[in-house]
Amino acid sequence: MTDFFGDIAPIRYEGPDSRNEFAFRHYDADAVIAGKTMREHLRFAVAYWHSFAWEGGDPFGGRTFDRPWYPQDTMEAMRVKADAAFEMFRILGAPYFCWHDLDVRPEGASFAESRDRLFEWVDYVQPKMKETGVKCLWGTANMFTHKRFMSGAATNPDPDVFAYAAATVKSCIDATHRLGGENYVLWGGREGYETLLNTDMGRERQHYGRFLQMVVEYAKKIGFAGTILIEPKPQEPSKHQYDYDVGTIYGFLKDFGLEGEVKLNIEQGHAILAGHSFEHELHLARQLGILGSIDMNRNDYQSGWDTDQFPNNVPEVALAYYEILKNGGLGTGGTNFDAKVRRQSIDPEDLILSHVGGMDVCAAGLKAAAAMLKDGELEKALTERYAGWDGEAAKTMLSGDLEQAAARVEAENLDPQPRSGRQERLENLVNRYVG
Amino acid sequence: MTDFFGDIAPIRYEGPDSRNEFAFRHYDADAVIAGKTMREHLRFAVAYWHSFAWEGGDPFGGRTFDRPWYPQDTMEAMRVKADAAFEMFRILGAPYFCWHDLDVRPEGASFAESRDRLFEWVDYVQPKMKETGVKCLWGTANMFTHKRFMSGAATNPDPDVFAYAAATVKSCIDATHRLGGENYVLWGGREGYETLLNTDMGRERQHYGRFLQMVVEYAKKIGFAGTILIEPKPQEPSKHQYDYDVGTIYGFLKDFGLEGEVKLNIEQGHAILAGHSFEHELHLARQLGILGSIDMNRNDYQSGWDTDQFPNNVPEVALAYYEILKNGGLGTGGTNFDAKVRRQSIDPEDLILSHVGGMDVCAAGLKAAAAMLKDGELEKALTERYAGWDGEAAKTMLSGDLEQAAARVEAENLDPQPRSGRQERLENLVNRYVG
Amino acid sequence: MTDFFGDIAPIRYEGPDSRNEFAFRHYDADAVIAGKTMREHLRFAVAYWHSFAWEGGDPFGGRTFDRPWYPQDTMEAMRVKADAAFEMFRILGAPYFCWHDLDVRPEGASFAESRDRLFEWVDYVQPKMKETGVKCLWGTANMFTHKRFMSGAATNPDPDVFAYAAATVKSCIDATHRLGGENYVLWGGREGYETLLNTDMGRERQHYGRFLQMVVEYAKKIGFAGTILIEPKPQEPSKHQYDYDVGTIYGFLKDFGLEGEVKLNIEQGHAILAGHSFEHELHLARQLGILGSIDMNRNDYQSGWDTDQFPNNVPEVALAYYEILKNGGLGTGGTNFDAKVRRQSIDPEDLILSHVGGMDVCAAGLKAAAAMLKDGELEKALTERYAGWDGEAAKTMLSGDLEQAAARVEAENLDPQPRSGRQERLENLVNRYVG
Amino acid sequence: MTDFFGDIAPIRYEGPDSRNEFAFRHYDADAVIAGKTMREHLRFAVAYWHSFAWEGGDPFGGRTFDRPWYPQDTMEAMRVKADAAFEMFRILGAPYFCWHDLDVRPEGASFAESRDRLFEWVDYVQPKMKETGVKCLWGTANMFTHKRFMSGAATNPDPDVFAYAAATVKSCIDATHRLGGENYVLWGGREGYETLLNTDMGRERQHYGRFLQMVVEYAKKIGFAGTILIEPKPQEPSKHQYDYDVGTIYGFLKDFGLEGEVKLNIEQGHAILAGHSFEHELHLARQLGILGSIDMNRNDYQSGWDTDQFPNNVPEVALAYYEILKNGGLGTGGTNFDAKVRRQSIDPEDLILSHVGGMDVCAAGLKAAAAMLKDGELEKALTERYAGWDGEAAKTMLSGDLEQAAARVEAENLDPQPRSGRQERLENLVNRYVG
Numbered sequence A, B, C, D: 001m002t003d004f005f006g007d008i009a010p011i012r013y014e015g016p017d018s019r020n021e022f023a024f025r026h027y028d029a030d031a032v033i034a035g036k037t038m039r040e041h042l043r044f045a046v047a048y049w050h051s052f053a054w055e056g057g058d059p060f061g062g063r064t065f066d067r068p069w070y071p072q073d074t075m076e077a078m079r080v081k082a083d084a085a086f087e088m089f090r091i092l093g094a095p096y097f098c099w100h101d102l103d104v105r106p107e108g109a110s111f112a113e114s115r116d117r118l119f120e121w122v123d124y125v126q127p128k129m130k131e132t133g134v135k136c137l138w139g140t141a142n143m144f145t146h147k148r149f150m151s152g153a154a155t156n157p158d159p160d161v162f163a164y165a166a167a168t169v170k171s172c173i174d175a176t177h178r179l180g181g182e183n184y185v186l187w188g189g190r191e192g193y194e195t196l197l198n199t200d201m202g203r204e205r206q207h208y209g210r211f212l213q214m215v216v217e218y219a220k221k222i223g224f225a226g227t228i229l230i231e232p233k234p235q236e237p238s239k240h241q242y243d244y245d246v247g248t249i250y251g252f253l254k255d256f257g258l259e260g261e262v263k264l265n266i267e268q269g270h271a272i273l274a275g276h277s278f279e280h281e282l283h284l285a286r287q288l289g290i291l292g293s294i295d296m297n298r299n300d301y302q303s304g305w306d307t308d309q310f311p312n313n314v315p316e317v318a319l320a321y322y323e324i325l326k327n328g329g330l331g332t333g334g335t336n337f338d339a340k341v342r343r344q345s346i347d348p349e350d351l352i353l354s355h356v357g358g359m360d361v362c363a364a365g366l367k368a369a370a371a372m373l374k375d376g377e378l379e380k381a382l383t384e385r386y387a388g389w390d391g392e393a394a395k396t397m398l399s400g401d402l403e404q405a406a407a408r409v410e411a412e413n414l415d416p417q418p419r420s421g422r423q424e425r426l427e428n429l430v431n432r433y434v435g
């Protein structure tokens, strides 16, 4: 094992009054709320990329971190990095991890070599997974960093790139399957455009839809029992991305007959960039039956790029888990931290403590959400507000036609009076649990 | 007739070098380009509401205008207003107008009286339409101003409001039908929410979908041959509106089997508020087969509310008409100015000249777009970029499976090389036509 | 007294576990923290305008509220409204209120009548203030609603409007002085522009600066001992407002020699609209010595217009009060709720409970801020981070020149190494107090 | 010389009807308008960094370009790159270039070596400048890429970094001076913060102000006759940058007595990111006497990060040059393209043609602006709008006090009536020149 994290001991739960920054104040993995342990509810996953592959660069600056696995271009570095990663999983008590092919191993000189290296990494980590009990929440393919994908992967104007993307996804599903991964994710950062002037959205959308069908068919064929997930994001790196938000993807899935096959991995930060609250996207996906998993990393509300920060606002997080609890949980999905420490947070402790803080914020949010749901006042208010629709007359109206509905207005000289929406009272109610 | 506009004579085309602000420099209604007159291409419509019903208020200020038809709460005012409106249509040579029920007549004490007043207005303007040749592009119901709709119309938690909305839309379709209107529009400013805490999106979405089905069925029943249109907008007045953007509405229409029945009325300003360029929304709607009509009013890019300004940027407008020309035109749709003069533009001349400027900008944009399409360089670049997909191998790949595509990568040791996207060259090309 | 609020009893503190929505869970007015009672720290004020003058309209809808003082155009309505207002102050236990002239009385037929009516209101409420102990935090003039101000007040192109604005402000300062108001506020919603095409910012800025000097001189002359405050806002209703944000106003005050005479009333919502966090604006104003008072109402982060909502996020509010505590409090300033209930919140209870919730969120934030400051870990981290600057060498460098500083780099072959910024650890630390 | 650009011949002016993409349609360098040649008005500069140092990476992707001077870490690469750069300057007929130290040469192992390498580059390009006549518009120091600057340069919590920054700027001013540069620019991408939790803005602001004073003093001492310029930007890479916008910097300069010593280099894209139009920032800087130079690169209005695109909208650019003409030109400043080709624009032709398009858009804008100013209608409308302020009564009022102004309102029973702001008419007027 590496000694990268020095003598940092596994993080333990010490309760809300603890002043030990290396302890959980809320996340008590084995504590049971709403019928399951917190571990089972939250299903935390650490992302390989931000914590182990990203070197601290931004559009105006280069590497700030200094890690034993740099430079990352050898298979020996692959192993040193994997050792450190599993050490961090162990310290955190994180039950899952997530990965892209490019995070875990350097590309080879040919596709075949790249694929072989990926499987070599699989071989390397499988014993570690067994030993630590850490599992793979999902795998995914990085089809946005290499210049071959600069104009898209499945939506590239060059069919050879589509083929390359197919090969890449196949290898990543294969690897995910071998690792017992519980989901497979697609995020299409380059599936979009920089300028409409050189883009045929109709054609690209057809290719993208067909690609996704092929992915679903292949996963079935090999017996991959996990969920196929798409992650929405409106823009960045592209000017516009096809997977804009939940509403947009829903129409896309319907068009290709995939609304029963594919679910969504929803990221708080991407919801915000699309002009939505996180709970909006979760609520909508829940109602449409396509809520799959979450990336629990916030975006700065005022920075127009993807900041991928750890969550730190319990009231916001509570509303997210409230939707998840109403969804009956996330099924095979989980809570992935697609979050990176700031590039000035250069110490190994920063890596650990950012996750500790994020896990604790989620745990606090979950507890609040569970209490809200159990007490039931919010649900009761909702039920009462729509009670009129539970009556027979309303049901009859819905199954009737426009003239019938209109006729009643005149027959009864209807003059419906507004009732208070009580927004502030409901906000106060929520604050009982998080304030 | 009113003398509100004094002695302003009908606006004539005088050509690009005219310095007469009461003349068109680009809009030559009878001039033929791309096989149709400019009048037929552009199908300009004036909106009753902004020009005749809005009094110059904003969230921080009251009425600034002074019009002979104020206060607008009598049926006599209805007539004075209609007289002025038709005088303006005549001065502008605008072939169409659009209206909400609440723009054209005051509400009555009951629904029946409101409806009767609407028909009284219909009776009043029909002779004017005949006399002037001005036609109705579309009618619509204002279901957002009155407090009964404060929590939604079709999506209201109170079924009686749904009924009231049904009656209202029925009366407005009836009026549109009587006026020979070529489309009927729905804009759901209150079909959304202020807070998720009191909202069941699933339930509201079902009611909304059913409502739309009922509208479509009724229009068919009465033999209304026009197009039913929905107008997307992401937010304002609501925190979130269900008709967010083209992509979102597409999924909604699919869910209720309406994608072949309903098209979209796309507003430049709403596209911008949703984070899209206008041409993006037009392009997407075109590709999805649901482009119906446009509201040609821009939003300030940096004001986060609906500014509904007249278009004034020819390069932007040219890209919009380029999409429309590629769509084969707008069918029954047209170019509506859902635009208002600034509240400081208090003179009658401002009303006229804002429209003159807007019409001229559209005409200039149309000419540029037609020339671009005719010269064909932009289309040629597009065709070349995707040429690879026209080959048999690409088609075979699309009808094959993931493994077959992947197998070729290894068999041929594919290493696809990027080709320039040429964005700046294409931008330069466009500037040949508009710069 | 009016019976508008029915039998709602004065709100009492019941502690964090109370489930009574008509009680405070955090605001215990007489409880002492950090050396002062919560009442003295927070200095809560209710705004006359949002709660008593606004009728529930928005850009797309009209009045939704139904109040005994409607229509508001008589002096009898002035009295009914004032009765209800003081009843609410009493119920809430709010020590202060704030007002515009237009909120409290209808305009008269001439300036003189308008001014006399204002003083009549002063006479009417003075006994109430004495009786209830409720005081005036600040008064201000509404110079944005009437059409005479549509192109600005002090910055109007018409000098007569400048004069009218001068008369208006004079009357409002006089009234504030008579009421014993502790501050006087200027907010220049129309001191900006809609389009640069008709605007001479240089000239308008000079007029605005001179106007402010005249205001300061007059306040001194009459012995008004309160603070003169400007409230920043970047835009809305204007496209651009001269009082954009703290940084901009600072330069403006310096230009007119007013940086020692005028302080700022900073609104959370306006900070957000300007692209800043609230704590940023407070921190900057504190460092520049111009932090005066706060408007504690949030803006929806994703709505581009002024939503003026009650605060509901304790972690955010805590960071604001942390800055205020570091400022040594707000002096004559206070915590004004420039907040309105949503237009669907139509019941009298909504008015009360929105304030109760807002007051409680502020109280919880204050408690957290005081505890953070007392424990001192955040301050300690800050001190350590800048410790290098406390040494003699650093001070010498600052008083030296560029060459001397540069020479040391070579002489010592300096290669400064980065130290972690520890952002996540500090965020975790803050969450100990609010999470 | 390199043959990187193949046989691309110098770009010539061919007039508006040219269809040769390798020709100017508007930029006729020697043509005289408004008393100067276009070359003298526009003073175009090419930026070394975007065109020669940036490799096509973005936050989600790596290098896409392939250049003969890669990898850029040797002094031989410095020469190959400089050869290509000067070849491009010659092809474009660009009279100026701009640079950062890090663009032109690789860093050395010590500060001294870095500085020596910079001077070696100076020695290398001086003969080229003499030969081609291409001059240095400005130089600047890159104090944001290296990790030593991750927490700021002059505002770093570590005084040693301040010293390093001083040495760096000294070396860059020295180099600029040797090259005969006409300005020296500072852009403080890291002079800001990521989180207020670890930041003392007061202290950092003092250090920053002192640093700027030291720079000004040093420039004077060595006889550098050029202008010292600061470039505003609100955020990115930092969450908040101290040089937010023109208004903010003005207050900062006043605080440190530098408003007569330092001017601004204003970038269109940064204006937009700060919520302002470009013409707003230019107008304000003009009125404050601190307009120095421009970075003529646009930001996508809907991408919240710095997109640094070439200008392509003539109407917008015309309004910018209108302000510049009213400023009497830019003095020692110029029109720098701080613009990069999109990362998919990988061909050498893209580099050339993006600049050709940008130069042509600027030339077209300049021509329109000059014609507008010459015709004088826009200015005339402005003069008339403010005419009231030219009278004696208005001047007397401004030099009087609040009571005097107020007294006149009552004495004359003033009731000022609004006059139309004529926004749309003025927009139409502008469109005569650009539409």
Ligand SMILES: [Co+2]
Binding pocket: A267, A269, A270, A306, A307, A308, A338
């Ligand atoms: Co993200």
Ligand SMILES: [Co+2]
Binding pocket: A231, A267, A295, A338
């Ligand atoms: Co993600």
Ligand SMILES: [Co+2]
Binding pocket: B267, B269, B270, B306, B307, B308, B338
């Ligand atoms: Co609109």
Ligand SMILES: [Co+2]
Binding pocket: B231, B267, B295, B338
């Ligand atoms: Co519209």
Ligand SMILES: [Co+2]
Binding pocket: C267, C269, C270, C306, C307, C308, C338
């Ligand atoms: Co506000």
Ligand SMILES: [Co+2]
Binding pocket: C231, C267, C295, C338
């Ligand atoms: Co306020």
Ligand SMILES: [Co+2]
Binding pocket: D267, D269, D270, D306, D307, D308, D338
């Ligand atoms: Co930039």
Ligand SMILES: [Co+2]
Binding pocket: D231, D267, D295, D338
């Ligand atoms: Co720049």
